[in-house]
Amino acid sequence: MHEVAVMSSVIQAALAELEKHDVSAVKEMVLVVGDLTSLGEEQLTFAYDIMIKNTSLEGSRLVIEREEVVLLCSSCGYDGPADTLESDYHEHTVPILSCPKCKGSVKVTAGDACRISSLKIVGE
Numbered sequence: 235m236h237e238v239a240v241m242s243s244v245i246q247a248a249l250a251e252l253e254k255h256d257v258s259a260v261k262e263m264v265l266v267v268g269d270l271t272s273l274g275e276e277q278l279t280f281a282y283d284i285m286i287k288n289t290s291l292e293g294s295r296l297v298i299e300r301e302e303v304v305l306l307c308s309s310c311g312y313d314g315p316a317d318t319l320e321s322d323y324h325e326h327t328v329p330i331l332s333c334p335k336c337k338g339s340v341k342v343t344a345g346d347a348c349r350i351s352s353l354k355i356v357g358e
């Protein structure tokens with residue numbers, strides 16, 4: 235499961251951060267998950283709940299925010315969301331990675347990664 239590997243590195247990063255700030259109790263972790271990552275929310279939450287046992291994150295809740303894909307076209311300068319393919323086989327729509335205006339090649343500027351957006355500390 236891809237989600238387990240991703241979640242493992244997310245949790246390690248969070249724990250390292252908590253240690254730096256001498257925090258021992260966390261209420262909530264907000265994780266931003268890009269639509270291009272194809273990470274399942276259920277699987278992420280499942281992995282999270284297992285992996286936080288006996289860590290400073292134990293008892294906290296994982297909140298997942300989806301991030302839409304944003305493209306930047308090198309030919310016409312288009313900067314915005316991708317066109318998507320509707321598909322019955324995916325939970326989410328599948329973004330098309332070419333410029334919606336000129337079909338030129340694009341750079342993905344958002345939605346291709348997952349990152350911790352915030353950690354809410356107990357007592358705040």
Ligand SMILES: [Zn+2]
Nearest residue numbers: 307310333336
């Ligand atoms: Zn373009």
